Amino acid sequence: MPHDPTTAGTLSDGTAETTAETTTETTITTAAEELPTLPTDRRTGCPFDPPAELTALSDEPLRRLRYVDGHTGRLVTGHAAARAVLSDPRFSARYEHLHLPMPLAGLEGVTEMSPAPVGDFLGLDAPEHTRFRRLLTGKFTVRRMRQLAERVEQFTGECLDAMEQAGPTVDLVEAFARPIPALMICELLGVPYTDRDRFQEHVATLFDQAADVAAKGEAFEAVGRLMAELVAAKRAAPTDDLLSDLTTSDLTEEELIGVGGVLLAAGLDTTANMLGLGTFALLQNPGQLAALRADPGLAEQTVEELLRYLSVADPILRSALEDVEIEGQLIKAGETVTVSVQAANRDPRKFPGPDRLDIHRKATGHLAFGHGAHQCLGQQLARVEMTVAFPALLARFPTLRLAVPPHEVPLRDRANIYGVVSLPVTWDKE
Amino acid sequence: MSDPREPLRLSADRDRCVGAGMCALTAPGVFDQDDDEGLVVVLDAAPAAEHRAAARMAVGLCPAGAVALTSAEGTGA
Ligand code: HEM
Ligand code: SF4
Numbered sequence: 001m002p003h004d005p006t007t008a009g010t011l012s013d014g015t016a017e018t019t020a021e022t023t024t025e026t027t028i029t030t031a032a033e034e035l036p037t038l039p040t041d042r043r044t045g046c047p048f049d050p051p052a053e054l055t056a057l058s059d060e061p062l063r064r065l066r067y068v069d070g071h072t073g074r075l076v077t078g079h080a081a082a083r084a085v086l087s088d089p090r091f092s093a094r095y096e097h098l099h100l101p102m103p104l105a106g107l108e109g110v111t112e113m114s115p116a117p118v119g120d121f122l123g124l125d126a127p128e129h130t131r132f133r134r135l136l137t138g139k140f141t142v143r144r145m146r147q148l149a150e151r152v153e154q155f156t157g158e159c160l161d162a163m164e165q166a167g168p169t170v171d172l173v174e175a176f177a178r179p180i181p182a183l184m185i186c187e188l189l190g191v192p193y194t195d196r197d198r199f200q201e202h203v204a205t206l207f208d209q210a211a212d213v214a215a216k217g218e219a220f221e222a223v224g225r226l227m228a229e230l231v232a233a234k235r236a237a238p239t240d241d242l243l244s245d246l247t248t249s250d251l252t253e254e255e256l257i258g259v260g261g262v263l264l265a266a267g268l269d270t271t272a273n274m275l276g277l278g279t280f281a282l283l284q285n286p287g288q289l290a291a292l293r294a295d296p297g298l299a300e301q302t303v304e305e306l307l308r309y310l311s312v313a314d315p316i317l318r319s320a321l322e323d324v325e326i327e328g329q330l331i332k333a334g335e336t337v338t339v340s341v342q343a344a345n346r347d348p349r350k351f352p353g354p355d356r357l358d359i360h361r362k363a364t365g366h367l368a369f370g371h372g373a374h375q376c377l378g379q380q381l382a383r384v385e386m387t388v389a390f391p392a393l394l395a396r397f398p399t400l401r402l403a404v405p406p407h408e409v410p411l412r413d414r415a416n417i418y419g420v421v422s423l424p425v426t427w428d429k430e
Numbered sequence: 431m432s433d434p435r436e437p438l439r440l441s442a443d444r445d446r447c448v449g450a451g452m453c454a455l456t457a458p459g460v461f462d463q464d465d466d467e468g469l470v471v472v473l474d475a476a477p478a479a480e481h482r483a484a485a486r487m488a489v490g491l492c493p494a495g496a497v498a499l500t501s502a503e504g505t506g507a
Contacts, residue, residue, distance in 0.1 A: 087495060137449025137468030142458075144465075364456070365491060375450045375493035383455075 035066040038075065038101040038315070038338060042413050047406075048281050048310060049355060050342040058343045062329055065338060069111040071099040073336035077343035079350040079367070081327050085337055086316065086371035090324045093374055095123040097319035099336040104416065119251075119258015122266070122374060129373065132259065135249050136377055139188075139242050145380035148184065152388040155183040160396045169403045172423040177275035178204065178268075180389055184381065185267050189260060190241025191230060199226055203268055210421075227260045267378045270313055271385055273412070273419025278306045278390065280409060280420055281357060283402055288359050289394070296391040302359040303386045308366035309357045311342035312418045316370055341367050399428040438482050439500045440489075442470045446496040453497055457484035461497065470496055 039053035049055070054077070057063065061078020076082050085091055095113040104110055116123025121132035156176075163175045182200050185191075191199055205211050205219035231243060231253065238244035242263075246256055282289045292298050316339040320331045331337065345366050346354035369376035376382070394400065402409070403424035410421035440460065442453075449468035453461035460481050462471045477485050489499045 087493065133448060134467055138464070138466050139468070140449070140451070141463040141465065141468045142451040142454040143463065364487070369450075371493045373448050373494060375448060375452075377450075380451050380455065 035064050035072060036075075037066050037068075038340075040102050040413075042411065042418075047409070047411055048277075048284075048357070050311075050340075050346060054340060054343055055346070058340075058346070061347075062327055065101060067099040067101050067336060068103060069099055071336060073099055073101070074331060074338065075101070076337060076339045077347070078327070079344045079347035079365075082339045082341070082344040082367055083371050084326050085318055085339055086367070086374075088324065088326075089126065089373070090321050091318035091337060092125050092321050093123060093129070093318055094125055097321075097334075097336075098317045099319075101315065101317070101336070101338040117258060119255045119260075120262050121259070122262065126373065132251075132255075133373070133377070135246065135251065136242075136259070139245065140377055140380055142380050145384050148187070148381065149384050149388055151187055152180070152184060152385050153392070155180055155187075156389050156392045160392060164396070167427065168429045169424065169426040172279055172425045173272070173276045173420060174422070176389070176393065177279070177423070178272045180275065180385060181268050181271035181382075184385055185264055188241065188381070189230070189243050189263065190234060190239050191226075192233075195226065195230075199223070202226070203264065206265075223264065224257070224261065227257050227264075231256050231260065263378070266376075267381070269417045269419075271378075271382045273312045273417050274306065274310065274382070274386060275389055276423050277310050277312060277419040278386070279393065279425075280402075280406075280423055281306060281310060282390070282394075283400070283425075284406060285357050288357055292359060292391070293394050293398075296395070298359055299387045299391045300383075301361075301363065302390065303383060304363040304366065305357065305359050305361060306386070307368035308345045308351065308363040310418070311345045311366075311368050313368065313370075314341040314418065315339055316341060339367075341370075397425075397427040400425055401427065437501065438477060438485065440472055440475050440477070440485060440497060441500065442472045442497045444469045444496070446494045447492075448494045448496070450493050452491040452493065453488040456488040456491055457481060460485045461488060472497075 036057060039051040039057065041053070042049070042051050045052055057075065058077040061081045062074060062076050065073055065075035067073055076085055094115065096115040098113050100111060100113065119132075121129050124132070159176050159179050163170050166175065179200065182203055183196070186196050186199060202219040202222045205215055206223065211219070231247070234241070234244040235247045238247060243256070243260060246259065251259065282292065292302050317336060318339065319336045320333050322333045324331045345351070345368060348354050350365065351361070351363070369379040403426040409423060412419045412421055442461070447469045449463060451463055451468070453470055454463050457477075460472070460474050460477045462473050463469060464471050474481070486499060489497050
């Protein structure tokens with residue numbers, strides 16, 4: 001991951017203060033000074049809407065943006081331009097090419113990105129990226145993921161049972177949103193039942209906004225150790241799961257452990273936040289909630305609409321490897337492009353009345369899973385999880401409601417994946 | 431827009447496919463993914479009228495531009 005935060009300069013209120021060895025200070029032109037930085041402040045207004053300042057910048061689908069190190073790059077807010085950038089191989093996903101449009105959560109001083117660690121193919125381009133992707137896509141097909149629906153139903157049922165016993169007031173994140181994706185990843189990777197609690201505990205620390213850097217570091221190492229143990233165990237005695245299958249591929253031990261870690265990291269926080277924030281959004285839109293309750297057949301399109309409306313994984317970064325023209329504008333080689341998924345998914349030219357949550361709309365074509373060669377590998381799993389979990393929750397608790405006023409729901413406004421920190425809910429006990 | 435009755439031919443480029451499964455999800459009778467690599471398989475290159483809208487949509491949704499559509503030529507209505 002990026003440089004040690006202690007070696008980089010500090011950042012405050014979006015003003016770039018780069019590391020000592022960087023001399024960009026003098027090269028920032030007056031024009032660059034006037035350029036906007038990426039708006040990230042969602043505190044005012046609706047918790048489900050993009051920052052108001054970002055919406056204000058969305059009148060132009062592609063514009064110049066100032067990055068934290070003073071780099072002048074681009075911001076894409078239009079749906080068509082976003083698709084064009086993400087599907088064009090002339091834009092690289094390699095971390096070392098990227099400038100950061102905003103400080104990284106928990107690593108506020110970091111202004112430069114290091115190359116992807118071994119096994120992290122999100123930060124690779126073809127053909128290196130293709131090698132990893134090809135080994136994995138067969139494990140994530142629509143058909144295979146649908147076959148997992150029964151397991152999702154089972155895990156969801158167990159979570160709901162536990163909720164019922166603990167209730168009638170619980171934190172939905174802890175009781176429902178976090179465990180379901182965690183159990184499914186364990187299932188997919190083949191984590192034995194006896195290790196799952198240990199696994200989940202460390203993962204919870206990793207994603208805990210309040211946990212300090214030291215605790216997170218420890219949890220990170222613990223997950224790494226568990227993953228290494230797991231890979232060794234699968235090699236010795238293969239079982240019917242993804243990691244066991246991969247032990248017969250040409251991946252090295254280090255790559256295999258890295259891939260396991262990437263699947264964990266990419267598959268947990270994202271789906272968990274969709275389940276948590278998605279439930280919050282449904283509770284705040286009682287008409288939509290009632291429609292879904294009345295017709296669970298709407299679950300699939302509700303999930304697509306929630307993905308569009310909430311766009312929790314945002315933004316996506318790329319860097320131009322050569323000069324590229326997009327929508328009549330020349331993007332120069334070396335420029336970083338920030339694709340604002342949340343803005344593109346609210347592009348009124350693609351989605352009329354974009355700020356309305358409308359489970360009756362056809363939201364397919366949204367970019368919540370990205371687009372192009374890196375489009376989410378786990379999307380079919382995430383879809384199955386959400387399509388099963390939301391209706392099951394609503395069916396089990398017909399009187400489900402927030403246990404606190406909506407403005408008291410703590411938001412992950414500084415995390416890399418957006419969502420709720422916790423979601424206190426309650427219901428009428430029979 | 432194109433005439434829904436017009437015959438349709440679909441092709442897929444498995445070298446470009448990234449196995450995201452949008453095609454199999456959107457037009458299940460027309461596209462599938464093989465179990466091994468998860469790459470696109472065209473089940474029905476000339477889908478019947480009722481599958482054409484879904485097939486067209488799948489072409490538009492494919493993140494890799496790996497499925498293409500060519501209306502068959504020379505067939506008058
Ligand atoms: C609702 C939940 C999810 C959301 C919103 C989401 C979102 C995304 C996005 C936007 C990308 C593209 C990143 C880029 O282009 O740079 C991505 C990639 C990825 N996702 Fe997901 N994801 C979700 C669930 C999952 C799950 C459940 C898994 C795994 C089990 C997963 C595994 C991955 C992997 C491995 C990649 C990298 C693919 C590549 O680089 O080829 N995701 N995801
Ligand atoms: S949608 Fe495109 S990339 Fe995805 S499986 Fe189908 S052909 Fe391949």
